[in-house]
Amino acid sequence: MTGDAALRxxxxxxxxxxxxxxxTWLYAEHELRAMRSxxxxxxxxxxxHPLLYLVAMGIGLASLxxxxxxxxxxxxxxxxxxxxxxxxxxxxxxxSGEFAWPVMDGFKWHRLYYGPLVTPLQPWQxxxxxxxxxxxxxxxxxxxxxxxxxxxxxxxxxxxxLSVLTATLAGLALGTPLMAYAATIKEEKAQFVMIQxxxxxxxxxxxxxxxxxxxxxxxxxxxGWLSPLWHATEIGRVASYGYxxxxxxxxxxxxxxxxxxxxxxxxxxxxYRRRLVT
Amino acid sequence: xxxxxxGSEPGPSLPTARGARPTVIRARGLxxxxxxxxxxxxxxxxxxxxxxxxxxxxxxxxxxxTMRMIGGVSQRTSGELEIMGLDPEAQGPLVRAHLGxxxxxxxxxxxxxxxxxxxxxxxxxxxxxxxxxxxxxxxxDFAQLTDKANARVDDLSGGMKRRLTIARSLINEPxxxxxxxxxxxxxxxxxxxxWDRLFRLKEQGVTxxxxxxxxxxxxxxxxxxxxxxxxxxMAEGSPAxxxxxxxxxxxxxxxxxxxxxxxxVPQLAGIGERHEVLPDRIxxxxxxxxxxxxxxxxxxxxxxTSLVRRSSLEDVFLxxxxxxxxx
Numbered sequence: 001m002t003g004d005a006a007l008r009x010x011x012x013x014x015x016x017x018x019x020x021x022x023x024t025w026l027y028a029e030h031e032l033r034a035m036r037s038x039x040x041x042x043x044x045x046x047x048x049h050p051l052l053y054l055v056a057m058g059i060g061l062a063s064l065x066x067x068x069x070x071x072x073x074x075x076x077x078x079x080x081x082x083x084x085x086x087x088x089x090x091x092x093x094x095x096s097g098e099f100a101w102p103v104m105d106g107f108k109w110h111r112l113y114y115g116p117l118v119t120p121l122q123p124w125q126x127x128x129x130x131x132x133x134x135x136x137x138x139x140x141x142x143x144x145x146x147x148x149x150x151x152x153x154x155x156x157x158x159x160x161x162l163s164v165l166t167a168t169l170a171g172l173a174l175g176t177p178l179m180a181y182a183a184t185i186k187e188e189k190a191q192f193v194m195i196q197x198x199x200x201x202x203x204x205x206x207x208x209x210x211x212x213x214x215x216x217x218x219x220x221x222x223x224g225w226l227s228p229l230w231h232a233t234e235i236g237r238v239a240s241y242g243y244x245x246x247x248x249x250x251x252x253x254x255x256x257x258x259x260x261x262x263x264x265x266x267x268x269x270x271x272y273r274r275r276l277v278t
Numbered sequence: 279x280x281x282x283x284x285g286s287e288p289g290p291s292l293p294t295a296r297g298a299r300p301t302v303i304r305a306r307g308l309x310x311x312x313x314x315x316x317x318x319x320x321x322x323x324x325x326x327x328x329x330x331x332x333x334x335x336x337x338x339x340x341x342x343x344t345m346r347m348i349g350g351v352s353q354r355t356s357g358e359l360e361i362m363g364l365d366p367e368a369q370g371p372l373v374r375a376h377l378g379x380x381x382x383x384x385x386x387x388x389x390x391x392x393x394x395x396x397x398x399x400x401x402x403x404x405x406x407x408x409x410x411x412x413x414x415x416x417x418x419d420f421a422q423l424t425d426k427a428n429a430r431v432d433d434l435s436g437g438m439k440r441r442l443t444i445a446r447s448l449i450n451e452p453x454x455x456x457x458x459x460x461x462x463x464x465x466x467x468x469x470x471x472x473w474d475r476l477f478r479l480k481e482q483g484v485t486x487x488x489x490x491x492x493x494x495x496x497x498x499x500x501x502x503x504x505x506x507x508x509x510x511x512m513a514e515g516s517p518a519x520x521x522x523x524x525x526x527x528x529x530x531x532x533x534x535x536x537x538x539x540x541x542x543v544p545q546l547a548g549i550g551e552r553h554e555v556l557p558d559r560i561x562x563x564x565x566x567x568x569x570x571x572x573x574x575x576x577x578x579x580x581x582x583t584s585l586v587r588r589s590s591l592e593d594v595f596l597x598x599x600x601x602x603x604x605x
Contacts, residue, residue: 007412009405009451012375018404019371030398034389111385115446118349118379118456119402120371278312278352 019120027116027129028136031102035137046094046141047148053089054149057210058082073212076156076241083154084236085209085229087145088167091138092229095171096178096200098134100192103182106130107275114276123276124269127183131176131265138168156241163236169257170232174200176264183271203227208234231256299326302454302485303348307357310343310509317343319509320357327453330486332496332503334591336601340509341489342382345458348487349374362454375403378447382458384439386431392442393418393427400449413449421445421475437468444475454485461495473498493591505595512598517591524597525589526551528567532574532581533559542579549573554596563593 009015019026035042062078073081106113106126113126121129142164149155155163178195185191206216206223207230213221224230231253237243238250303325310318318340325331333341346352347359350366350373359366366373386395396414397407405413418424421441426434434442440460447455460476461469476499480486490496496503497517505512505520513520530550534542539560543553550564564570567586574581595601 007409007416009403009409009413009449012372012450015375015403015405015450016372019375019402022404023402026401026404029401030387033394033398034387037389110388111383112387114381114383114385115387115399116402117351118374118377118381119399119450120375120404121402122371276351278346 016120019122019125023121023125024128024132027121027126028132030116031130031133032136035133042137042141046090046137047144049090049093051145051148053086054083054152058086058154074237074241074243079152079154080156080241081237082210083149084160084163084240085207085233087142087149087163088170088229088232088236089204089207089209090145091142091167091171092174092204092232093200094138094141095134095175096196098137099130099175099179100182100195102130103179104185104188104192107183108186108188113272117276123273126276127179127268127272128265130179131172131268134175135168135172138171139164142167157239160236160240162239166232166235166239166254166257169254169261170228173228173232173257173260173264174203176261176268178264180264180267180271183268183275203229228257228260299328301325302327302362303331303487304360305344305357306359308344308347308354308359309356310340310347310352311355316509318347318354321504321506321509321511322357323504323511323514325485325487327485328483330480330488330499330501332500333487333489333506334491334493334496334500334503334595335489335506336491336595339491339506341506342458343509344506345379345456345487345489348456349377349379375450376452376454378450378452378455380440380443380447380455380457380460382462384443386439386442386446388431390431391428392423392431392434395431395442396446396449399446403450405450410449417445417448420448420478422471435468437464437471440464440468440472441475444472448479452484454487455479457486457488459489459491461490461492469495493595496591503591505591505598507595507599507601513594520591520594521589525593526563527565527589528563529587529589529593530562530564530567530570530574531559531585531587532562532571533583534579534581545577545579546574549577552597561593561596563589563597 058079062082065078116126117123146155146161146164150160202223206220207213207227208224209229213224213230216224234243234245235250235253238245301324306322307320308318308322309316309320321344333344335341343352347354348361348366350370353367361373362376364373387398390398393414396417397410400410400413418427421444423438423442423445426438431439431442444460457476461472464472473495476486480499486499488499500517502514502516504514513524515523533539536558540555543555543560546553546560546562550562550570552563554561562570571584571586
């Protein structure tokens with residue numbers, strides 16, 4: 001069209017067919033490319049943040065706890081006990097940001113979603129593509145973090161690598177329902193900050209992260225049972241150091257996380273479509 | 279010539295009376311309601327391939343809603359709509375694969391560089407990277423942005439961002455380009471650069487569908503247009519036809535002072551074909567503006583300023599609706 005006869009786009013039918021098949025990945029590609037421009041921030045945040053916890057809690061506090069026989073951690077050091085929880089909470093925290101502000105950016109601030117909306121992509125593929133891109137980010141940061149703590153000798157079992165997956169799942173179990181909600185917000189009036197302060201932070205504190213959930217009085221333990229972070233942490237502990245729990249309970253943890261993530265995603269498909277197609 | 283018969287492959291549909299060119303948009307009684315509000319009220323029009331077709335009207339006339347329905351991202355309440363023989367509601371992705379869209383508000387990714395914005399957008403069409411790298415360079419050249427290829431979008435001026443958005447819309451080599459208020463908010467120089475680029479596309483045979491509330495833009499770019507107001511078509515034709523039909527050849531603008539304008543009008547009876555009283559001036563529609571001015575002076579009236587000009591689409595709109603396009 002603008003010169004060069006050799007340069008030809010494929011026909012629209014091919015565009016539509018490829019978008020139908022690979023649309024989710026095509027959208028994720030865009031986000032991953034954009035993430036490269038703030039890669040240093042992602043690295044600093046995703047690795048620096050839990051590392052800080054690792055040093056402060058896992059090493060500093062651990063020496064105090066272990067020296068004073070501070071608690072029953074299933075026969076392992078406090079550091080070993082806390083690592084799967086820190087791994088999961090790193091992904092959990094990152095997801096609480098990635099499924100909030102970028103969604104607002106897509107619909108409102110920079111209206112980024114309205115670009116792909118007028119291409120062969122469909123609204124559900126935008127939601128799925130965002131989820132895929134963030135999943136890749138969560139997986140990568142969890143893997144790097146895992147390799148660091150493994151180098152510290154804080155993961156006795158080789159199955160500990162599975163905690164990278166469960167940590168990512170924890171992020172998605174919080175993230176996709178958050179994304180479904182974020183897609184309905186017309187004006188951001190500190191809703192996300194409220195969610196961080198009054199949902200994410202309390203869940204971090206009461207999900208058996210820094211001490212076993214059973215240390216809490218029974219009337220507070222339900223917070224952990226509902227929290228995706230607790231479920232992910234528990235399986236992470238099973239994988240990392242053979243924390244003893246019945247097999248059926250591990251299945252329940254995984255099912256709970258998958259159900260939240262899948263339910264949130266299905267809901268997002270609806271809220272994205274409702275917002276984008278008038 | 280391709281013909282669209284039931285069960286045949288999607289493609290350009292029946293040739294129309296306008297000539298050999300197939301119809302690429304066919305709208306019949308197209309209606310969109312939001313609750314009690316009717317944004318588009320039963321409009322019908324057809325656009326042949328290669329035409330530059332405009333929807334001219336004030337803000338809120340239903341132009342953007344019509345554009346969204348063409349792209350299948352707004353569901354019609356009733357009526358029929360066919361784009362290249364396809365129903366955009368049922369086959370949205372395939373319809374959009376044929377289109378290039380320039381939205382009213384820029385939605386470039388400011389975290390990406392200029393060239394990368396073209397490439398990621400091209401990927402949405404499943405285009406391979408080798409094609410996209412070459413095509414991106416070609417389009418940057420077309421949009422006069424080659425030296426900005428590695429700049430951040432943030433650093434571009436408003437005009438450059440619009441040109442980049444137009445370049446982006448061409449990445450899939452669409453045969454139809456939808457432009458929603460393409461030059462709103464740009465300075466006159468940037469608008470002229472943009473018009474020049476759009477004119478080149480038109481010369482290459484791209485069908486342009488354009489919404490605007492600028493009459494000069496419509497006159498510059500459109501072969502044919504519909505004037506819309508409150509979701510209805512008020513008139514249809516080429517800019518010259520519309521002016522001929524709904525206005526006089528010339529317009530005399532006279533100013534007697536804000537306080538006196540309305541009072542003077544009765545004394546202008548019989549001069550020109552029609553008068554419009556605006557807050558700051560009186561428009562006298564006449565075939566010969568100079569003669570009308572002489573007649574006014576001959577009645578002992580002495581306007582503070584006077585100006586004779588050719589009729590424009592603004593006059594057409596004023597005549598049709600009693601209101602100005604840009605309010």
